[in-house]
Amino acid sequence: MDDRAQQERATPETEARIRSSFDRQGLMRHLGARITQVGPGRVHIVLPSRPEVTQQHGYFHAGATSAIADSAGGYAAFTLFPEDTDVLTVEYKINLLAPAVGDHIEAVGTVLKSGRTLTVCQLEVFGVRDGHRKLVANGQQTLIRVNVPVP
Amino acid sequence: MDDRAQQERATPETEARIRSSFDRQGLMRHLGARITQVGPGRVHIVLPSRPEVTQQHGYFHAGATSAIADSAGGYAAFTLFPEDTDVLTVEYKINLLAPAVGDHIEAVGTVLKSGRTLTVCQLEVFGVRDGHRKLVANGQQTLIRVNVPVP
Amino acid sequence: MDDRAQQERATPETEARIRSSFDRQGLMRHLGARITQVGPGRVHIVLPSRPEVTQQHGYFHAGATSAIADSAGGYAAFTLFPEDTDVLTVEYKINLLAPAVGDHIEAVGTVLKSGRTLTVCQLEVFGVRDGHRKLVANGQQTLIRVNVPVP
């Protein structure tokens, strides 16, 4: 997507639905992650650097990197779903390309293919320091739409 | 590995090295995860159920499931490495097979192939309730040995 | 699965349905692959060594290794499906653990989780020489059941 697409906004209803779901994710709150952009087929999640999200060398833990990448992809898929549906991650694969360092990391989930049942997303995570962004992880995710909200 | 292998213990030095590294992972402590078994080429990590590790329906978040799976695989690889080396995750892929529910989840990382540079691990995560274990996630991970400790 | 399970046979109807589908796979015939075992949730496919399936060093090409692994997993899933359904690969991930050499390679697809819509299989490929088997590739695959036969 070009820059214009990146800045496109989802409808207020969609954005509200996603923020409400995100707020119910205890893990995201516990990590300190927040949604920063919700566009059609694209969601950004930011996680600030804190000792609570590190691995043994002080970098962001691959589990933290993956957690926000998984949520970003899941909500990116969700932006394209009708009401009264929900989304579950089927699987994902992620490459840790470089040590995840920075003031914060930013995960970007982007829908690559949206089908009736399955959606495939690209996952990118950037380390950001002083406004400079470096790709630190890249992945691919498969999601399933469930037509009755998971209870 | 058979049951005997599962109960085999790593040397005290190896176990100490791994527990010391694990204790430096801020994320594991923040989530409430703990290492429960360290065998040669196999490590178990347990994460108790708490609101802080959930997704929007109250299940364990895929990010929490993956985080302990990634650490279990990483330390499983590390049990077979010589001193003065360290381990980094190159990539992993994980299928979320069923909603991750239970009193706790338990990740088991098992070395499938140990090479000079690269190690491949199998990742399994079980939901455990009242002693009954159900496979909720299954994955595969590639790790790299770094010969000088990462600073 | 234990040895007994490995030798368990699918029903004659299931086996016939699978062999008929396999025979319509132009690629399998072109490579020289053949199905050697069809059990419930498990299928073996063998590919003999020939110059037509090599990469640049004379080993089996990762593409040939993956092709029979993908088919073995797909048919393993298919053994558990009702009639009037078909199977499509959603995605797979495979690690090439060692150079694939031998008189032949043998792919084993095993169902790990069978759901209403999605099935997850383990993929293993062995290099076989003089009856000695060595694991050369290991993977994981997601498949979808389609309820109307693909035309």
Next chain:
Amino acid sequence: MDDRAQQERATPETEARIRSSFDRQGLMRHLGARITQVGPGRVHIVLPSRPEVTQQHGYFHAGATSAIADSAGGYAAFTLFPEDTDVLTVEYKINLLAPAVGDHIEAVGTVLKSGRTLTVCQLEVFGVRDGHRKLVANGQQTLIRVNVPVP
């Protein structure tokens, strides 16, 4: 990469080294695949439609799709390697997004991250009919550089 990058050519030496290696891949010749573009960090491979590369419904077999994707990624990595080195696929993951149909399919391997030991590539496969291209598969691949040519 932008269009200019897509059309950028590798040095004649690099291109010759890659075409020579490709010509030794028995599988590529047997399938009827050919390299159509070699740029720095990017390689295109085309596979014409023939009954010899199909699955049971007459589409391109996922194994054929993956085989050319794997080779395209491997050679894309190889374009950035020094002489007297070689490349091996560590692992890859591929999503089959749509039935692979067309006059031919075209795999594009693009280097995402080039490291001293490991390289990560993006893999894309397009179905092409009458000049119209549709993304039918998307994946991600990890490769290792081996400093002594594999014998």
